[in-house]
Amino acid sequence: MSKTEVLIMFRKNLLDFLSNLIEQFPKEGDFVLLKILLSDQIPIEEAMKIFSERILPYVDMIKSKDERFFLESTDLFEGVANDKVNYFRNIWLSPSLNQDDKDNLWKWFRLFANLAVKYSQFN
Incomplete structure (x- = not known):
């Protein structure tokens, strides 16, 4: 998989x-604002670089x-307001996420972690 393919898949x-x-x-x-920013405003390579730097230490977890x-x-x-960081923690702990939802989150993050590992091989 080429660097461009990794970036396209990540985006x-x-x-x-x-x-x-x-x-x-x-x-x-x-979430809407973040989607708009990532769709139109932030270059995907910049987003991938930041994301990779932040997620690679947690691949094993x-x-x-x-x-x-x-x-x-x-x-x-990092750079996100503390109340939003706590919001993610609270969502994870709340009954609004059932086990299937949590499993789906893990699948997404495993995918993103794998893409980050592949991307890091190009740098």
Whole structure:
């Protein structure tokens, strides 16, 4: 897989992931804003570089479905207001996410972690 293919796959899947989050949490406008920014404003290579730097230290946690990734890891959300970081923790702990939802989140993050690993091989 080429670097361009990794970036295309990352962009497509990240936008799909955000669409799913918007559908599941329609009152959370930040997901809409983030999708718009990633669709039109932020170059995908820049987004991938930042995302890779932040997720690579957690690849093992993601692969083993270690919930501490969602509950304790704040590096992924660096630059995001603390109340939003806590929002993600609270969502993970709340009954609004059932086990299927959590499994789907793990699938998404495993995909993103794998893409980050592939992307890091080009740098």
